[in-house]
Amino acid sequence: MALNDDGHMSVDNDGEASSMKPPATHARTEDRGVVRDEVDEQLLPLFLEEANELYPKICQTLAVWREQAGSDAAQRNKLQRSLHTFKGSARMAGAMRLGELAHRIEGCIAHAVVQNRFDTVLWGELDQYLQRIAAAIEELSGGEVAEGLMDEVTSSAARSPRDAQQGQGVRFGSISERLYRVVRQTAKELGKRVNLELSGTEIRLESGVLERMTAPIEHLLRNAIAHGIETPAQRERSGKSIIGEVSLVLRREGGEFQFTLGDDGAGLNMARLKQRALENGLIPPGQEISEVQAIQMIFTPGLSTAQEITEICGRGIGLDVVRSEVVALGGRLDVASVPGRGLDFTIRLPAGAPLP
Secondary structure (H helix, E strand, O other): OEEOOOOOEEOOOOOOOOOOOOOOOOOOOOOOOEEOOOOOOOOHHHHHHHHHHHHHHHHHHHHHHHHOOOOOHHHHHHHHHHHHHHHHHHHHOOOHHHHHHHHHHHHHHHHHHHHOOOOHHHHHHHHHHHHHHHHHHHHHHOOOOOOOOOEOOOOHHHOOHHHHHHOOOEEHHHHHHHHHHHHHHHHHHHOOEEEEEEEOOOOEEOHHHHHHHHHHHHHHHHHHHHHHOOOHHHHHHOOOOOEEEEEEEEEEEOOEEEEEEEEOOOOOOHHHHHHHHHHOOOOOOOOOOOHHHHHHHHHOOOOOOOOOOOOOOOOOOOHHHHHHHHHHOOOEEEEEEEOOOEEEEEEEEEOOOOOO
């Protein structure tokens, strides 16, 4: 089974159909295509153990919030925190259907709060989503894991003739599965726990632009996990959640596309960065440089602040290539860092600019 773009279970090749069709939704869910599991067999037992604790907590908190007719903000916040943790853990284990169901519950709640509308339609919808979560947990516990990947468009060749003729381009969400996989595999290799949150997946870009931007985005994601997100133990000592957060937001503002990739990690180590710049002869001894100048050093080929070299980080390559690719597309790349709070990369590309 799989989740399709209207929130219903679809029929797989074995002919098995889903059970219930959810009621009219409070909010139209994003067009995400079909979502399938890509389970990591090593992480699955850990997730199921956590899910067996989180799921009852989510149900109980929802029941209390419902009794208050949605008026108790403290219960709502508690519910949203549990859902967010559940979603992140599910995605890290590759239980993508469960992550998507939790995301849709979050969307229903957020919409209800904005509209100040807490009625039987909302409660019925949330109940059915929770029932489907329970069924999916049971299925995964039984080892009957759905095979395959998200059935989304992964190349310009897969676009429908109508989209191609109308020049609608390719949805940013067509590379969602690929990006989730990059985060999941990188975090696993580095012994970290990371949740990726994507926004703006319904926005369409020219296929060539998306193809050119995919590799730079993947590098920035790996960089965020390797250099930004701390280990679970470090985050716990800093009073943070042990699960690191990485977000990638796409917006269209006027005549440009804006990608913002941020993390809630340690931010740039300015002292280490200046030291490495001095060691590499980029600045003369005794010369002071501003924070803005120091940040620009991260784009210098061969300069890395990593303490050790791995397959993912430490060779001082990548960010200069990322910026070169952005510039080649007529765009620019900005960086903002807050020590102890994280790092943001903002890429601005002109919409509709011809490819070089």
